[in-house]
Amino acid sequence: xxxxxxxxxxxxxxxxxxxxxxxxxxxxxxxxxxxxxxQRVHHPLPNMDIDISPTARFGGYPPVQASNGxxxxxxxxxxxxxxxxxxxxxxxHRDLTNNLGVPLTRxxxxxxxxxxxxxxxxxxxxxxxxxxxxxxxPPRQVPEDPQDTKTITSPKAIVAMVPEGREHDVQLPNGKxxxxxxxxxQVKQVPVQVPQPTSRxxxxxxRNPGIVSVGDVVxxxxxxxxxxxxxxxxxxxxxxxxxxxxxxxxxxxTPDHVVLCVSTLLEIxxxxxxxxxxxxxxxxxxxxxxxxxxxxxxxxxxxxxxxIIADNRLYLMDGTLHAFESNEPEAEDQxxxxxxxxxx
Amino acid sequence: xxxxMLLLSLFALCCAGAAHADDWTQFRHDASxxxxxKDKLKFPLRESWTWKTKSRNGHTPLFHAVVKAGKIYFTxxxxxxxxxxxxxxxxxxxxxxxPLQTEKLDFALSxxxxxxxxxxxRVFVYDWLESGKNEDLAQALMKxxxxxxxxxxxxxxxxxxxxxxxxxxxxxxxxxxxxxMGANGVLPRLSLLEGDTEVVSKVPSTFAGAPP
Numbered sequence: 001x002x003x004x005x006x007x008x009x010x011x012x013x014x015x016x017x018x019x020x021x022x023x024x025x026x027x028x029x030x031x032x033x034x035x036x037x038x039q040r041v042h043h044p045l046p047n048m049d050i051d052i053s054p055t056a057r058f059g060g061y062p063p064v065q066a067s068n069g070x071x072x073x074x075x076x077x078x079x080x081x082x083x084x085x086x087x088x089x090x091x092x093h094r095d096l097t098n099n100l101g102v103p104l105t106r107x108x109x110x111x112x113x114x115x116x117x118x119x120x121x122x123x124x125x126x127x128x129x130x131x132x133x134x135x136x137x138p139p140r141q142v143p144e145d146p147q148d149t150k151t152i153t154s155p156k157a158i159v160a161m162v163p164e165g166r167e168h169d170v171q172l173p174n175g176k177x178x179x180x181x182x183x184x185x186q187v188k189q190v191p192v193q194v195p196q197p198t199s200r201x202x203x204x205x206x207r208n209p210g211i212v213s214v215g216d217v218v219x220x221x222x223x224x225x226x227x228x229x230x231x232x233x234x235x236x237x238x239x240x241x242x243x244x245x246x247x248x249x250x251x252x253x254t255p256d257h258v259v260l261c262v263s264t265l266l267e268i269x270x271x272x273x274x275x276x277x278x279x280x281x282x283x284x285x286x287x288x289x290x291x292x293x294x295x296x297x298x299x300x301x302x303x304x305x306x307x308i309i310a311d312n313r314l315y316l317m318d319g320t321l322h323a324f325e326s327n328e329p330e331a332e333d334q335x336x337x338x339x340x341x342x343x344x
Numbered sequence: 345x346x347x348x349m350l351l352l353s354l355f356a357l358c359c360a361g362a363a364h365a366d367d368w369t370q371f372r373h374d375a376s377x378x379x380x381x382k383d384k385l386k387f388p389l390r391e392s393w394t395w396k397t398k399s400r401n402g403h404t405p406l407f408h409a410v411v412k413a414g415k416i417y418f419t420x421x422x423x424x425x426x427x428x429x430x431x432x433x434x435x436x437x438x439x440x441x442x443p444l445q446t447e448k449l450d451f452a453l454s455x456x457x458x459x460x461x462x463x464x465x466r467v468f469v470y471d472w473l474e475s476g477k478n479e480d481l482a483q484a485l486m487k488x489x490x491x492x493x494x495x496x497x498x499x500x501x502x503x504x505x506x507x508x509x510x511x512x513x514x515x516x517x518x519x520x521x522x523x524x525m526g527a528n529g530v531l532p533r534l535s536l537l538e539g540d541t542e543v544v545s546k547v548p549s550t551f552a553g554a555p556p
Contacts (some may be wrong), residue, residue: 005504006522007451010371011460011468018460018468018506018520023451026531030520032466032508040533050535060453065375082536093536104377206453210372212379252373253380257387274407274456287387297387309381310368310411311433314389317458319404320396321418323436324389 009060012070019070021058027072027084039088043078043095045197052154054078054196059203066105066128073112075099075119075145076202081110083128092131097144098122099204101220106213106231109134113211113220115142118247118270119204120221123211125234135234138223147197155189162186206272209260212253214290219258221248226260228293238293249273249283249304257296259314260286263304273306273318285316285324299324367412370460393436395429397422403448408458412511415439417459417467421447428459428469428507430514440514444507446472454504465511473521475502 008020008028017031021041029037044053057076064071069085073096081100082093101113101120108128114136115121124136165182172178211220216231226248228237242248242262247270250261263283271277283304287297305318314324366382373379398404399421409418416433419426426444431437449455449472459469503523510517 005450007449007454007504008457008470008506008522009453010457011506012375013370013460013462013468014375016462016464016466020506023453027534028522030506032518032520036520038531040531042533042535044535044537050537060451060457062371062377064377080536084534088532088534090534090536102372102377104372104379106376106378210377210379214380251379254384255380255382256384259385272452272456274405274452287385297389299389306407308368308373308409308411309366309383309385310416311365311414312383312385313392313433314385315409315411315416317407317409317418319398319406320394321406321409321416321420321436322391323393323433325392326386327388327390328386 007060009058010062012063012065014065019063021061021063021072023057023059025056025058027058027063037087041072041074041082041084043074043080043093045078045195048194049156052156052192052194054152054154054194056080057202059206061100061203061205062102064103064105064110066110067108068128071103071105071110071128073100073103073205075204076199077197079199081112081126081131083110083131091129094126094131098142099145099199099201101208102205102210104211104213106218109231111211111213111218111231113204113208113222115145117201117204118207118209120208120248121223123218123220123222123227123229123234125218125231135229137227137229137234137236146200148200149195150198151193152196153191154194156192158188158190159185160188201269207270209248209251212251212258214253214255214258217290219253219290220251226258226288226293228258228290240288240293250307252307252309253290254309256290257287258290259307259309260288261301261304261307261316262286273304276319277304285314365414367410369410369412369462371408371457392434395420395431395436399424399426399447405448405455405458407456410459410461412461412465415511417461417511419444419458419469426471428467428509428514430467430511442509442514442516444469444471445474449504461511466517467509467511467514469507469509471505471507471519473502473505 006022006026012019019029021027025040027039027041044050056074061073069083069091073081079096080093083091085091098114099119103112109125111125113119121142125134161183163181165184167181170180218229218231224242226240245265248260252259266278266281284300303318305316308315316322397420404421405419411433416431426447427441429441430439454470459467461467506520508517
């Protein structure tokens with residue numbers, strides 16, 4: 001048994017069921033009160049023996065709940081996006097030529113960034129039922145993300161008949177008696193050299209800020225801008241250009257605002273959040289009105305981090321946890337006002 | 345009869361004004377990865393508290409957190425250990441903390457992922473178990489699966505693990521030890537083959553170009 005440790009990526013919780021992809025091709029589902037299910041997900045290369053076609057490498061891609069299954073994607077080898085519907089079953093998959101961002105699902109739609117080392121060259125939407133492309137932005141050619149071809153060794157299991165069974169006395173046609181062994185089947189692993197496409201910048205979801213869907217608006221980073229798109233058609237509602245070398249590191253929203261963590265990069269490539277940027281990198285938090293992209297607030301922060309919004313607070317995690325709350329005093333307790341009036 | 349009507353109206357107002365603040369229970373908020381909170385923030389914001397512990401060599405795994413019912417859950421390094429911490433989301437005051445076995449996970453994403461919390465209050469968090477140090481876990485598993493596991497085997501096991509703690513007190517509930525549960529064995533394989541879905545073969549592989 002191969003004993004290679006499996007490391008998991010972002011978990012998905014659907015009720016009490018935990019799912020995650022590994023750094024490898026493993027997809028795990030676990031309900032602590034019920035079952036555990038492991039499966040390998042494989043996207044064989046065309047015209048290649050399925051047994052030796054190289055395996056996928058998820059890099060911990062974040063699975064997403066869809067109306068008809070679970071969305072999985074891989075952009076490290078033979079790239080794909082898929083909806084899997086059960087144990088070892090797919091609804092559909094499509095081959096890709098670009099890196100993938102962190103997806104979201106809304107109704108019967110999957111929306112994700114794509115293209116470039118952080119999957120922020122464009123945004124696309126496909127339907128969850130068949131993977132049919134609904135729209136993509138921008139309406140221009142986004143170059144294929146480059147891959148190299150590496151040669152790897154893939155074991156091919158073959159069944160060979162070997163003389164290692166029971167011994168028998170056998171009489172030959174010429175009358176001579178000899179000792180002979182039975183032929184028995186034995187599985188052998190034969191190493192085969194196979195080509196594996198390998199992305200130069202795999203696992204773009206490590207560097208992708210995410211996308212949000214608020215009402216009928218999808219907002220994300222695409223082609224150097226923060227864009228708000230009509231969710232049904234992909235038509236532009238508003239655009240806010242990013243400054244030179246600026247990149248969105250995390251993106252979340254409330255019903256009224258989109259809140260971003262933005263850095264002015266000193267490197268050409270964007271780092272994952274857990275890698276500290278070069279000294280001198282400037283980072284700030286930015287809030288924009290969802291209706292028109294107008295700036296509502298801006299504040300410098302020491303380092304890029306991930307954002308969440310909960311309990312009426314904004315939290316930034318950049319290796320340190322920062323909690324932000326409104327400068328305004330909290331609203332008066334309405335129940336007390338009601339009691340005073342009611343008692344008169 | 346005007347007074348009861350007035351009280352009823354005021355009661356309705358109270359309910360509208362006292363809406364429960366939203367939780368954020370997993371990566372990108374929910375199972376659809378919406379990234380959207382129901383909370384409305386009033387800008388400008390000011391920083392109210394921070395948590396900034398690190399290990400002696402400067403490592404920190406604190407790049408994600410989750411919030412549920414007024415408590416925030418995150419992993420942080422301190423005193424050469426990595427901890428699962430539950431704190432008051434308003435003040436940052438620690439409610440409970442539990443040590444994890446490994447200070448830093450070798451795969452960077454696993455190390456930075458942080459916990460996730462289910463609706464029933466199970467906190468899922470990653471760790472790496474070292475052989476001979478799994479007494480708490482062994483006891484929890486023996487209790488959950490009586491007669492099915494050998495305590496010795498659990499104590500000696502090592503490898504990547506998904507832990508579950510209860511959200512209220514941080515008690516160990518159970519965990520999934522990847523190697524013990526067969527993650528490295530012969531597993532079923534889903535092969536995404538072209539012939540299965542005719543639609544796929546008709547659509548271009550790039551998403552670029554004009555919208556349809």
